[in-house]
Amino acid sequence: MHGLSTFEPKNGFVKWLEARLPILSFGYDSFVAYPTPKNLNYWWTFGAILSFMLIAQIVTGVVLTMHYTPEATMAFSSVEKIMRDVNWGWFLRYAHSNGASLFFFAVYVHMFRGIYYGSYKNPREVLWILGVIIFLLMMATGFMGYVLPWGQMSFWGATVITNLFSAIPLVGNDITTWLWGGYSIDNPTLNRFFALHYLLPFAIAAVVGLHVWALHVTGQNNPDGVEIQDIKKDCVPFTPHATMKDGLGITVFLLLYCWFIFYVPNYLGDADNYIPANPMKTPPHIVPEWYFLPYYAILRSIPDKLAGVIAMFAAIAVLAFLPWLDTSKVRSAKYRPLYKKLFWGFVLVGIGLGYCGAMPAAEPYVTASRILSLLYFGFFAALPFLPKFERTLPVPATIAEAVLAKSEPVKTAK
Amino acid sequence: MTFASSFTKIVGAATALAAVVALSNLAARAEEEQPNPTRQEWSFAGPFGTYDKAQLQRGFKIYKEVCSNCHELHIPIRTLGQPGGPELSVDEVKALAASYTVKDGPNAAGEMFDRPGRPSDYFPTPFPNPEAAAAALGNAPPDMSLLAKARKYERGFPAFVFDALPIPGGMYQELGPDYIYAILHGYEKDDDPNWNAYFPGHKIAMGKPLVEGQVDYPDGTPTTLDQYAKDVASFLYWAAEPTLDQRKSIGAKVMIFLLILSCLMYFTKRTIWSDVAH
Numbered sequence: 001m002h003g004l005s006t007f008e009p010k011n012g013f014v015k016w017l018e019a020r021l022p023i024l025s026f027g028y029d030s031f032v033a034y035p036t037p038k039n040l041n042y043w044w045t046f047g048a049i050l051s052f053m054l055i056a057q058i059v060t061g062v063v064l065t066m067h068y069t070p071e072a073t074m075a076f077s078s079v080e081k082i083m084r085d086v087n088w089g090w091f092l093r094y095a096h097s098n099g100a101s102l103f104f105f106a107v108y109v110h111m112f113r114g115i116y117y118g119s120y121k122n123p124r125e126v127l128w129i130l131g132v133i134i135f136l137l138m139m140a141t142g143f144m145g146y147v148l149p150w151g152q153m154s155f156w157g158a159t160v161i162t163n164l165f166s167a168i169p170l171v172g173n174d175i176t177t178w179l180w181g182g183y184s185i186d187n188p189t190l191n192r193f194f195a196l197h198y199l200l201p202f203a204i205a206a207v208v209g210l211h212v213w214a215l216h217v218t219g220q221n222n223p224d225g226v227e228i229q230d231i232k233k234d235c236v237p238f239t240p241h242a243t244m245k246d247g248l249g250i251t252v253f254l255l256l257y258c259w260f261i262f263y264v265p266n267y268l269g270d271a272d273n274y275i276p277a278n279p280m281k282t283p284p285h286i287v288p289e290w291y292f293l294p295y296y297a298i299l300r301s302i303p304d305k306l307a308g309v310i311a312m313f314a315a316i317a318v319l320a321f322l323p324w325l326d327t328s329k330v331r332s333a334k335y336r337p338l339y340k341k342l343f344w345g346f347v348l349v350g351i352g353l354g355y356c357g358a359m360p361a362a363e364p365y366v367t368a369s370r371i372l373s374l375l376y377f378g379f380f381a382a383l384p385f386l387p388k389f390e391r392t393l394p395v396p397a398t399i400a401e402a403v404l405a406k407s408e409p410v411k412t413a414k
Numbered sequence: 415m416t417f418a419s420s421f422t423k424i425v426g427a428a429t430a431l432a433a434v435v436a437l438s439n440l441a442a443r444a445e446e447e448q449p450n451p452t453r454q455e456w457s458f459a460g461p462f463g464t465y466d467k468a469q470l471q472r473g474f475k476i477y478k479e480v481c482s483n484c485h486e487l488h489i490p491i492r493t494l495g496q497p498g499g500p501e502l503s504v505d506e507v508k509a510l511a512a513s514y515t516v517k518d519g520p521n522a523a524g525e526m527f528d529r530p531g532r533p534s535d536y537f538p539t540p541f542p543n544p545e546a547a548a549a550a551l552g553n554a555p556p557d558m559s560l561l562a563k564a565r566k567y568e569r570g571f572p573a574f575v576f577d578a579l580p581i582p583g584g585m586y587q588e589l590g591p592d593y594i595y596a597i598l599h600g601y602e603k604d605d606d607p608n609w610n611a612y613f614p615g616h617k618i619a620m621g622k623p624l625v626e627g628q629v630d631y632p633d634g635t636p637t638t639l640d641q642y643a644k645d646v647a648s649f650l651y652w653a654a655e656p657t658l659d660q661r662k663s664i665g666a667k668v669m670i671f672l673l674i675l676s677c678l679m680y681f682t683k684r685t686i687w688s689d690v691a692h
Contacts (some may be wrong), residue, residue, distance in 0.1 A: 262665025
């Protein structure tokens with residue numbers, strides 16, 4: 001979407017800098033003049049919300065690091081010191097732990113928005129795949145961060161997840177030993193998880209940079225799923241229009257975030273993680289954080305360990321193939337009645353899997369998670385065949401036309 | 415790694431996995447057996463809840479006279495004087511700390527020595543280590559500093575959803591105190607001091623710890639088991655979450671600020687978009 005730059009340096013220093021590093025015109029073209037479809041709804045503010053959450057997590061995380069001790073006998077008590085003795089430590093810690101949950105909540109909304117409006121379709125495949133990579137990096141970061149307080153659930157969650165790698169034929173056990181840095185989860189494991197938990201957010205930031213770059217090359221998708229044709233008619237400048245709207249979205253999201261930090265800070269956590277890690281005592285239920293539950297349910301739905309692990313990773317990997325699985329010419333679910341139904345079914349399947357993942361591995365949850373796992377993959381399997389059965393609704397020719405159609409009835413009513 | 419050791423590891427991993435599945439099954443069944451604790455009224459519940467200073471002081475008295483005989487409370491003594499807690503005076507905290515003997519050292523001669531406690535010391539432990547506690551009592555009693563946040567019970571669907579929400583009956587964070595209160599009420603069999611109605615599996619290592627009239631209340635509060643249970647559960651929640659008062663009062667200001675900011679943002683956004691059909 002980068003046309004000719006409209007940035008005109010006026011001040012002498014800016015001119016001097018522009019001739020050497022055109023960073024100001026780049027910023028101007030990307031975040032001020034950047035043409036934004038005028039029909040975007042509030043689901044599109046989640047991109048900005050996610051950028052905010054990434055920064056919030058990095059800032060709180062870096063400060064927490066100044067007080068945390070990544071050593072197996074001291075990690076738990078150093079977290080308690082943060083909570084009790086560090087000025088604003090309770091705020092930093094609750095903001096960071098709840099921030100992870102809110103970050104995942106926002107990323108799920110963002111992903112579902114992409115799926116609903118067909119944002120992954122040509123020409124946005126690379127943009128979408130970069131998003132899947134960010135999601136994977138987030139999962140790794142979230143998992144390793146949860147291990148750091150070294151509570152019971154940290155330790156046993158890490159045991160279950162790292163043991164998954166032992167399912168790999170031939171080299172599985174060697175890989176697990178290599179991951180652990182020993183023959184069981186211990187101080188070396190905590191050290192490396194801490195190092196990676198500190199590193200990966202910056203890797204995420206780098207991929208987010210590529211994600212935004214790819215976005216600015218193809219331009220944003222929009223609720224009607226039609227490409228921008230006339231920037232003057234179809235778009236508004238990013239600043240102030242989108243900036244202000246994103247700002248409002250972030251502020252309202254902050255209300256939710258702060259509700260969790262200040263009023264129900266332990267709601268999303270597991271009580272068992274307030275018990276120091278004890279390798280000799282397995283908790284009755286080992287449950288991952290809520291954002292992993294659907295995948296945990298898929299993992300447990302298959303009796304064979306290796307097949308379960310493959311299914312779990314396939315459930316994430318399949319997302320990367322969406323651009324080619326969905327063969328419909330129409331992008332937005334707004335004009336795809338059958339796809340719209342299937343989409344909402346997919347959302348319900350995700351929630352159902354999450355619930356099953358939180359329940360003990362017993363009936364009726366085992367059968368339920370098996371059926372739901374099949375439906376999860378069924379959604380992706382059905383996509384290539386959908387256009388054969390689906391009669392799509394007429395798609396507006398331009399964004400301007402779609403906007404006009406929406407505002408017309410209001411005008412006549414007046 | 416040799417073949418034998420990989421084999422044992424595979425078997426070990428498989429048994430661990432099987433044990434986890436079996437344990438979670440057992441736990442699920444055991445949970446069905448015992449009743450859920452009932453939700454009590456707590457002064458520190460809700461968006462504007464704060465600790466009741468007098469109640470925390472009573473709860474501390476119970477801890478000092480009863481619980482501390484077996485349980486560790488790993489918090490610094492000075493915290494009893496902090497705002498939003500039992501708020502003992504500086505002199506009271508000093509006197510309390512001095513009533514404990516603390517092992518310190520080594521001194522210049524390389525010897526460990528005993529000295530009176532200082533406010534910055536942690537409460538002394540009743541046993542030198544968990545192994546000694548287990549040897550004396552059969553089971554090491556848990557540290558009480560986080561007990562009220564480390565205990566919960568299953569709320570089930572849909573209750574667990576409402577527990578998070580800012581609605582009447584929502585914002586339920588006090589599962590731990592309710593559990594502790596229930597446990598103290600759960601010793602229902604006179605012939606078996608280790609039977610507890612609310613403990614998973616009913617067999618609790620801790621015999622009935624509190625009876626009516628056991629601890630004196632100088633302020634004239636009734637010395638009933640029910641009162642004891644409420645006071646000690648409140649004290650333990652404070653011990654686990656000493657910054658609750660501060661957190662909620664700052665939270666209220668943050669929420670008011672964000673609500674006003676949201677309104678301003680909304681109207682600004684509307685003005686900016688007023689010339690664009692969208």
